[in-house]
Amino acid sequence: MIAARILFLVYLAVLFYLLFFSVFAGRSEVYEEYHYNIIPFEEIRRYLGLSKAGGTFVRFINIEGNILAFLPFGFFLPLLWEKCRRAFLTVLLTACFSFCVELLQLITRVGSFDIDDVILNTLGGAIGFLLYLLFTLVVEQVQKAKAKKKEDCGSQGDLGGR
Numbered sequence: 549m550i551a552a553r554i555l556f557l558v559y560l561a562v563l564f565y566l567l568f569f570s571v572f573a574g575r576s577e578v579y580e581e582y583h584y585n586i587i588p589f590e591e592i593r594r595y596l597g598l599s600k601a602g603g604t605f606v607r608f609i610n611i612e613g614n615i616l617a618f619l620p621f622g623f624f625l626p627l628l629w630e631k632c633r634r635a636f637l638t639v640l641l642t643a644c645f646s647f648c649v650e651l652l653q654l655i656t657r658v659g660s661f662d663i664d665d666v667i668l669n670t671l672g673g674a675i676g677f678l679l680y681l682l683f684t685l686v687v688e689q690v691q692k693a694k695a696k697k698k699e700d701c702g703s704q705g706d707l708g709g710r
Contacts, residue, residue: 549628556624563617567649568658583660591664614668615675618642622676623683635677642673 585591595607621642625632632638646669654661 552624552627556620556628559620559624563621566617567653568656580657582654582657584654585660585662585664588663588667591662592668611668614665615672618646618669618672619676619679621645621669622673622678623680624676625673626677626680627683635674638677639670639674642676643670646670646673 592611595603595610598604598607622638625638625641632641643666646666649669650661650663650665653659
């Protein structure tokens, strides 16, 4: 669990860097005016239109990038905190965290507040939660297989001793 906590902290540090300082993500300048979008799906539609016009990379960064950026958040929360092993709570916490990030970007004028980012980030957290469920299912199956193998080896050893 210590390794998971360290990985989560590293993830948060990288996420914070990308969201507030990364030149690659367009965070090198502070806007003089506030930039925001509060109309759901407006920017998503715009970026999907860009992909048709050859702006595939821009679309990827702004749509898939937001989803991928919050996938680990939805995975680590239930992994590290038992209370977050309910989908609703993990998705709610992801949405709240994303909203706070967007609000901080608006206040600091590094980036902009975009409700579509909150939607996409929350979707990423939900997918991360599903990956957590898949991960726990795989771990359980591996543990059951090991226990069965150990049990089979033990019962074969009993037969061989007679």
